[in-house]
Amino acid sequence: MADSNALEGLTQALRKLPGVGAKSAARMAFHLLQHDRPAALQIARALEHAVSSIQHCSLCNTLTEMDVCSTCANPQRDRSKLCVVETPADQAALERTLAYKGLYFVLMGKLSPLDGIGPNDIGLQKLFDRVVPKDGSGRPLPPESREVQEVILATNFTAEGEATAHVIAQALKSRGAQVTRLARGVPVGSELEYVDLGTIAHALVDRR
């Protein structure tokens, strides 16, 4: 674009951002260098700081600067319930409801065979070890001795989220864990006339 390897290198680097193509990357590089060099340095420092300080919570797998995140470390939470979500944003959405006081497990992804994302690429083994811990001799604790008494699957109601929930449910049920799924149904405040048929059908099946 202009007369500079540094500019070309910056444009190439910015293309690694999700959703940013060649034109957007060139526009971003031009904007930062021409109009907002302080922002360029702010972004650079924020990236370096985040990469060096953010790890996964050893309990729930979310991104945190501590070994155990503040949710997992909160003594007020009900440790017998574990809600499985795909991302921190999904966890935040559930937290905003103020309707859940248990703990979380954040998969940081979903099963997606077409993209090559299998059980080892999301935190499934870490989840299984959390729900079904082993005793001193390496045997799974019996269900009544486990801290987690209920696993609530709150993956998204997309094809991939449903498949992920299905795999987790099968694996955990076979190990004697109690597994539930968020109810599918008609969104609060919506008129049936405008709700899609699949949602109504599920709401009928899941009626209570």
Add this chain to the structure above:
Amino acid sequence: MADSNALEGLTQALRKLPGVGAKSAARMAFHLLQHDRPAALQIARALEHAVSSIQHCSLCNTLTEMDVCSTCANPQRDRSKLCVVETPADQAALERTLAYKGLYFVLMGKLSPLDGIGPNDIGLQKLFDRVVPKDGSGRPLPPESREVQEVILATNFTAEGEATAHVIAQALKSRGAQVTRLARGVPVGSELEYVDLGTIAHALVDRR
């Protein structure tokens, strides 16, 4: 979003990128930290390198790592012609035509009174000094002694680009410079039926 000031700081910083809102910034931060930490560091280093090494060409004002960019330093270019463009991308588009062998002046913007961008925010004074240099006693050189014999205005054919061209043309003509404008007209290869009326009207006026 998650349990981290560093993540929040990164998300805020990424929002400084043009066209990136809160949701995009959060998605970018999550993607980099979860899936591509090498890219995060690559972007950080490219930003720092670009900010420290890229300046404006002392002759044409474009972004470059040298004092004088490679185009301005090229002895093959016709130094009597100066083509004024808004951005390096516009210059690159003209270069791709292989139809122009003169030099450029890159405004790095356009006049935009509504956004508070006036003559001092783009390189207008630098352009005027380039086209109408002063002699040893501070008087403008007479037209026949100037290096630049023709200024070709190639700002965009938008309202702001036209206004910018108008302001430059007035200022330079009053100083005795020869100023031309890229022809407006029907795009090559297009059918009149599908060309907008304003373009056809201009093509009629500018017929040759």
